Amino acid sequence: MSTRFWCESAWVDGKVATGVLLTADETGTLTSVETGIDTPPTIAEVVPGFTLPGGVNAHSHAFHRILRGRTHGDGGTFWTWREVMYSVAAKLTPESYETVARAVFAEMLAGGYTSVGEFHYVHHAPDGTPYGGDNEESARPRGDVSARDEPRTHAMERALARAAASAGLRIRLLDTCYLTSGIDTELSAEQARFGDGTIDGYMDRHAALSEAFATEFPIGAPGESFVHVGSAIHSIRAVPAANLPRFAELDGPVHVHLSEQPAENEASQAAYGTTPTQVLARSGVVASNLSAVHATHLSDEDIATLGGAEANIVMCPCTEADLADGIGPARELADAGATISLGSDQHVVLDALRETQGMEAGERLRSGQRGRFSPAELIESLTTGGARSLDLPVGELAVGKACDFIAVATDSMRTFGSVGEQIILSATSADVHMTVSGARVRVRDGVHAELGSIPDLYREAFAALGMED
Numbered sequence: 471m472s473t474r475f476w477c478e479s480a481w482v483d484g485k486v487a488t489g490v491l492l493t494a495d496e497t498g499t500l501t502s503v504e505t506g507i508d509t510p511p512t513i514a515e516v517v518p519g520f521t522l523p524g525g526v527n528a529h530s531h532a533f534h535r536i537l538r539g540r541t542h543g544d545g546g547t548f549w550t551w552r553e554v555m556y557s558v559a560a561k562l563t564p565e566s567y568e569t570v571a572r573a574v575f576a577e578m579l580a581g582g583y584t585s586v587g588e589f590h591y592v593h594h595a596p597d598g599t600p601y602g603g604d605n606e607e608s609a610r611p612r613g614d615v616s617a618r619d620e621p622r623t624h625a626m627e628r629a630l631a632r633a634a635a636s637a638g639l640r641i642r643l644l645d646t647c648y649l650t651s652g653i654d655t656e657l658s659a660e661q662a663r664f665g666d667g668t669i670d671g672y673m674d675r676h677a678a679l680s681e682a683f684a685t686e687f688p689i690g691a692p693g694e695s696f697v698h699v700g701s702a703i704h705s706i707r708a709v710p711a712a713n714l715p716r717f718a719e720l721d722g723p724v725h726v727h728l729s730e731q732p733a734e735n736e737a738s739q740a741a742y743g744t745t746p747t748q749v750l751a752r753s754g755v756v757a758s759n760l761s762a763v764h765a766t767h768l769s770d771e772d773i774a775t776l777g778g779a780e781a782n783i784v785m786c787p788c789t790e791a792d793l794a795d796g797i798g799p800a801r802e803l804a805d806a807g808a809t810i811s812l813g814s815d816q817h818v819v820l821d822a823l824r825e826t827q828g829m830e831a832g833e834r835l836r837s838g839q840r841g842r843f844s845p846a847e848l849i850e851s852l853t854t855g856g857a858r859s860l861d862l863p864v865g866e867l868a869v870g871k872a873c874d875f876i877a878v879a880t881d882s883m884r885t886f887g888s889v890g891e892q893i894i895l896s897a898t899s900a901d902v903h904m905t906v907s908g909a910r911v912r913v914r915d916g917v918h919a920e921l922g923s924i925p926d927l928y929r930e931a932f933a934a935l936g937m938e939d
C-alpha cells in the first residue's frame with residue numbers, strides 16, 4: 471500500500487517546484503517524487519501552500535523546555551540559568567521524563583521539525599545509581615508493582631526513545647559522556663546522575679545501550695526507523711582531554727558543546743594552553759562525523775580546523791540569544807568548509823522557521839550586511855545540514871529518503887506576498903499547518919493526530935513534575 475501527497479509547491483532538488491506528487495511505500499519511504507503535475511490525482515491527499523523537507527533539530531535537551539518563561543525574572547547569567555535547570559533535572563524520573571518528552575516532541579513536530587538530535591545526559595537516579603542496577607529498588611517509583619517486570623536498565627534512554635516514537639519524531643539519541651564538573655573538578659551532587667565514573671564506565675554503558683536499542687528499536691527502511699543512537703562529549707569541561715581519543719573509535723555521529731561561553735575558553739587555556747577546538751583536534755575527534763554545538767567564541771585557527779575537517783556546526787541562535795552567549799561565526803565556518811545545521815537547544819522557542827531566521831539575523835547584526843546566507847542556504851541548514859549532522863536518511867524530498875515534510879501556509883497574514891523560497895524568512899511555526907513523518911500526518915493545524923491537544927500534554931507534564939502552579 472502506498473501513500474500519496476500532492477503538494478501545491480515544494481522544495482525539490484534545491485528549488486521551488488509546483489505540482490509535486492510524493493509517493494511513499496508502506497514503510498514511509500519515498501519511492502517517487504514527480505514535479506509539474508498540474509491536477510492532483512484523486513488518490514492523493516492535497517497539501518496546500520509550500521512544502522519543505524521536515525526540519526532537523528540537531529541539538530535538543532528536551533527537559534529544558536520546562537524552564538521556558540520562568541528564568542527571566544531577575545536577569546541572571548548562563549550560570550544562574552543552569553542552577554534552575556539543575557533543579558528541574560533533579561525532579562526527573564523515567565516516568566515523568568517520558569511524559570515531559572512526549573509533550574516537547576509533539577511541540578517540536580508542530581514547530582516544523584521531524585527529526586531531533588537529543589543530547590542526553592540525565593542517565594541515572596538522582597544519587598548516581600544506575601537504573602536496573604544493584605540498588606534498583608531505590609530507583610523504582612514507590613509502590614509501583616506493575617512496572618517490576620519492565621527492564622529498568624537504560625530507563626531514562628528508553629523513556630526518551632518511547633516518547634519520540636509515540637509522537638512520530640525521528641530521534642538520534644546522543645548518549646552523552648559527562649565525567650567532571652569542570653576541568654579536574656569532581657561532579658557536584660546535582661550532577662551525580664549525569665556521570666558514569668570513568669571513560670570505561672561510559673564506553674561500557676554506551677555499548678550496552680547501543681546493543682539493547684538495536685534489538686528493541688531495530689533499524690529498517692528509512693521511513694520506518696525512528697530511534698537511532700549516537701554519542702556525545704558533553705564538553706571539554708566535562709570530559710578530560712586524556713579520554714577524548716576514545717571517541718575517535720566510535721562509529722556514527724559524535725556531538726560536543728564547544729566554546730559556548732568565554733569561561734570555557736579561559737579554563738581550556740589555563741589547563742591545556744590552547745582552545746577547546748584545538749584540544750579536540752589534538753585528540754583526533756575533529757572529523758566529518760563531529761558536530762560542534764554553538765562554536766560561538768572561536769579563533770581563526772579554530773575556524774580553519776573545523777572547516778578543514780568538514781565538521782558539522784550546530785548553531786542554536788534563539789538559545790544563544792536567550793543565554794547571552796554571543797553570535798558565532800557561522801558564515802566564516804561555512805566558507806571554511808563546515809556544514810551548518812540548526813538546533814533549538816533549551817527551547818526558548820520551538821519554531822524551525824524562527825530558529826533559521828535567527829541565524830541570519832545574527833549574521834546581519836554582527837556584519838552590517840544583508841543576505842549573509844541565501845534563502846536556499848538557510849533551507850539547507852534546516853534540512854540537509856541537520857541530516858548530515860545526525861546521519862539520518864532525511865532532509866530531502868528524494869527517492870529513498872524518509873517521507874518527512876512540513877507544509878507552510880502561503881496565504882497567512884505573515885506569509886501573504888512572500889516570493890518563492892523567501893518564505894523561509896517570513897513564516898513562523900504558526901504557518902506550519904501540517905507535519906508528516908514516515909508518510910503519516912502527525913500534526914495538523916497544531917493538534918497532534920494521536921496525542922491530541924499539545925497544551926494538554928504540557929498540563930500532564932508539569933503535573934508529573936509537581937509543578938502545576
Ligand SMILES: [Zn+2]
Pocket residue numbers: 529531589727763815816
Ligand atoms: Zn546544549
